[in-house]
Amino acid sequence: MSDVHGSAQVQARRSAQMDVRQVYRLMAKARALEERMIRMTRSNDGYFWIGGPGEEAFNVPLGLLIKRGQGPAFDYLHHHYRSSAILVAMGLPLIDAIRQMAQRATDPNSGGRNFVNHFAKREWNVVPGASTIETQYSIAPGTALAQARHGGNGITIVNGGDAGSSEGDFATCLNWSSRPGRELPMLILIMNNNWGISTPFESVHGDRIIARRAEAFGIRWGTVNGNDPVASWRKLVEVMAYVRKERKPYCLEAYVSRLHGHSSSSGAGRVQEPDCLEMFGRDLVEREILTAAEIESIQAEYEREAMDALLQARQEPEPDGDTIYDHTFAGGTPGWPPLHKPFV
């Protein structure tokens, strides 16, 4: 499955032509994954959910346009926890997110150690996701610096929410990516869903367009309706080409929805905000690109795939308590101080 996605992803990037059917399918796939994982918090298959339903229209084009691979010749992704659709578009098998949600030893991201949607995939330059808000914006200049020196057209992509842009790390990112004569090839994204858990953006911000802050650093910036996959695709093609070619940063703010609240801590119930998947589906039916029956069938197909993934993950082992120290250090655990035996 991942090979099919991999070649589709390469094809999309090379042609810069949007295959609307493919984008719709991947959006539906990512949505089915998230909806299954939300249900897992209620079926005793997972403790906590946080994720990205509502960001698919932007994230699927982004995932398809990422130059996927390992090392500085390829793109680095520093993601926040609403990025599942990026990974799905890059080719992530659904079960690899489900395994993390279900804390299985087979979870390839973290071996059952981290929350769901905290991805880590070395062979795709997806650096470990963290729950700490905005820290990825301080780390991302490092991979971009390695790429600036390496040459080629690999870029660093960093994303996070509107609320996180209040952290100093966002200013760090703008500052370090725009040092005169030492600009960095970075796509600096703001996924503006207008919320920080329960706090509306406008209640704590005097600024209205976050990306405009980049202007003070001489960084080009723009905004896009992140609920519109066509607009998102076009904008991403344009700005990623700029960053790849000019080796300079670009700051892009995408306006998106948050369809299930912050996380399972607030119930993860569906809220009334524009739904990019529904809107795009309707649009494709009206334009006679897909039929209503095909839409239904696509959704059913991915709901089944997500459910099958869960059934499979349930059969897989949980991590063994004896492994808690594994990988603390590369090259093995030091002999001192003596380690506590895991409590039993």
Add this chain to the structure above:
Amino acid sequence: MATLAQAIRLALHVGETRLGVTDVFGEDVGPPLGGVFTCTQGLATAWNTPLDERGIVGTAFGLALAGERPVAEIQFCDYIYNTIDLLKLAGNCCWSSMGQFPVPMVLMSPVGSGIHGSIYHSHSFDAIATHIPGWKVVLPSTPLDTYGLMIAAIKDPNPVMFLYPKALIRHQGTEKIPGEPDDPKVLSRMIDAPVGSSREHWRPSWPDLPDFEIPIGSAKCCRPGEHLTVLTYGRTVPLCEQAAQKLFEQEGISAEVIDLRTLFPYDGEMILASTRKTGRLLVVNEDTEVTNFGEHLIRVLTEHCFYHLQAPPRLLAGANTPGVGLSWNLERVSVPQLDAIHAAMREVAMTEA
């Protein structure tokens, strides 16, 4: 003999010419200054950053994720506190990704008192550094150890915090760094930038330095002894040696002084053997005494040497004040000095079994 600052420079030169270091960076680390303590003078890969500690730590972290071997500096450890969540992330990155993303970065920072540094140039960082799992932490006290441990830190595939005692930074060692000229004046002419004149055209002339390193995790017995074990590191190492000498000369009490050199992972074998041998233990450092790294050492050694102990183990550390005051009258009594160390050694040695 080289100074501690020159030793750092020599090791970083080896790093950038032979060990793949592509970036040595921090505030005022690059030319013309080469670091506020001159530790990075003349290095080909040294550059100045914005005044932004989070950017320094984050960028080093990102470079390491991309497979490079950066060495970053926080100008004084007093200014590292706003990076602690990044330090935690760097420490958990290999673990949380099941070994996919090791973080081979070195973060160096001067620590401790001794330069009349007042409230924000006198902090210690050992307790907090050792409280961040996933990091190795070294704190050498001599130029040779500094040189060898920096090379080991650069080679290590894990994040290594390289702390160094600012009080000793101008001290010349008694052991020669392999390859350094016999005459310290010759070394100075080769690698010290001219003072007060333009450095635009100045370039260092580096000595040939053969391969050498001191493994992380090995302590050093500075002075063998029979009657008590003194564990210490950083600024207080030479003070403990002097106090031990005085104690031996005046009262025939023989203290074994161990320079821990690496705080994590520390040399359990050496400190265990010494404590079992002497049955008496004093830990000396200058961090504030509450939740002090020495308390951990005492706990572990008590658990493992309980039936060998002849006296209660003792910690001599910094006063639990919010800072070290500027006046010498304040600094003198805030962190251990020679007399207090001597008195503590004597007390531990004389306590009846």
